[in-house]
Amino acid sequence: MTDQYGRAIDYMRISVTDRCNLRCQYCMPDGVTLTPHSEILTYEELLRVAAQAVALGVTKFKVTGGEPLVRKGCVDFVGRLKALPGVEQVTMTTNGLLLSKQLEALVAVGLDAVNISLDTVDNEKYCRLTGYHGQALPQLTALLERCVAHGMRTKVNVVLLEENRDELPALAAIAQRLPVDVRFIELMPIGYGASAAGFSPDWALETLQGRWPDLAPVSERRGNGPAHYYASASLLGRIGLIDAVSHTFCVACNRVRLTSTGLLKPCLCYETSTDLKAILRGGGSDAALREALRQAIFAKPRAHCFARREDITEQKGMSQIGG
C-alpha cells in the first residue's frame, strides 16, 4: 500500500528480540533492561502480523534484533515467514557470531540474504568496540567465505565511527577478496549513537576513491535499503554508502518496523507507534490487526529529523527498535 505521501511501503523489519550477545559501544554498551519474555511477541504473533502486512502489500522482510540468532527457534521462524503466501524475500541482519552454526539451516529454510555487521578488521579493536572476548575476526572472515560459497547474497555493514576512520580501505578490501557488498553507514543519533563519535559518508567516499580511483556510482538496485552503490573494476563486490543523517532519503523510504514487543514504528526518529500486541492479545481479529497496520502505515511521517536532534522523540535504543 502507499502512505499519505504516496510512497509504496513493501518492506518490514521485524525485531525478534531486544537481547544481544554483544555490547557495541554505540548501541547497548551496558546491555538493556531485559524485557520479560511474556512481553515479547511469540513467533505465532509475529507471523500473524506479517501475514496481515502481506495482505497490505509488504513482500520483503528483514529479521533483526537485538541479535536475532540469540532467540531460540529463529531459523524455524525464518522458514515459516518465508513460506507465508505472498512473501518474496526474507533477509537477516546479524553480528554473525552465532551464524556459523546456523548458516546451513538458514540456507535450507530459504533465507535470501544476510547482512553481517563488522566495524573493524582489527580483532583487538573489535573486542573493545563490542565487548567480545576472543578471536572474532578469523571466525567472521571464514563465515563470509562460507556465505559466498553457499551462494547467499552477503553484505557487510560498517558503521562510520572515529574508531574505524583509519580502516576504511581495509574494510572495503573485503569486497576485493569476495563478492560481498561493503556498506558504510552514517552513525545515527539514536540511543547511545547520539553520544558516540562518527563521521560523514562523504569523507568516507573521498578516502575510498583515493584508494580505488575508478570507484563510481552505479544505478542498479541491490536490496531494499537506502544505500547508494559504487563499483570499481578491482572490486568483486560493491561499496555502499548510507548517509542516513546528512542526506535525507525519506522520499524513497519503503519501510516500517515491528519491535519485539509488538510496536509498529513507521519512522526511526519518532516514538509514535501502534501497539499491535494489545490487539493480538486482546482478542482482535485479523481484520482489526490489518486495519491498525493500514492506519499506521498510511500515517508514516514525511521525513526523519536527525538533523534537528531536539525533535527526536524516540527514547529507545537501536537494539530495542530493530535497527
Ligand code: SAM
Ligand atoms: N545485532 C544485529 C547486528 O548488529 O547486525 C542486528 C541488530 S543491529 C541494531 C542492526 C544494525 O544497526 C547493525 O549493523 C548496527 O551496526 C547498526 N546500528 C546500531 N546502532 C546504530 C546507530 N546509532 N547508527 C547507525 N547504525 C546503528
Ligand code: SF4
Ligand atoms: Fe548487538 Fe547489533 Fe547492537 Fe551490536 S549493534 S550491540 S550486535 S544489537
